[in-house]
Amino acid sequence: MKRTIKKQVWMNKAEAQDLQKKAKKACMTEARLIRMLLEGYNPPVAPDDRFYDAMDEMRKASERLEGFAKATASDAEREKYHNAACELLRIQNELEKKFLLPRESDFKWQ
Structure with a gap:
């Protein structure tokens, strides 16, 4: 606009x-x-570098889990690693929403 x-x-x-x-x-x-x-x-107040470092570590852990999922021969193990990676990404998304996105104010203009 x-x-x-x-x-x-x-x-x-x-x-x-x-x-x-x-x-x-x-x-x-x-x-x-x-x-x-x-x-x-x-x-929101921007988080310090520790937050972004933690988010990066979570992303790397999720990528490692996906790598394990691809490397395993068992379908059950592959699904287990894939589900764990997806859960880690879901948690990361929730944390980013909580700490990075603005929140609607309770105050309403008339």
Whole structure:
């Protein structure tokens, strides 16, 4: 969507610093943060590198399980490894939703 309307807002120094800090914590621009709040969402605070490292390790573990599934001769073992890999990816997706996606706010504009 093309944005063609400009809004100018006056703030004091503390307000401007607060907006800048909150946008940085959410890993988004100040304008995006304001639009998200207007849309009724609370942006999450971006997790630190440990979160992304853990997500990468989960992905690698899932890939190893899929490799085991392909290497095994037994259909039952293959299915067991494949199901474990799928479960690990499902957990990873749930964690990403919980920690990375904005949540709808309880506050409703009238």
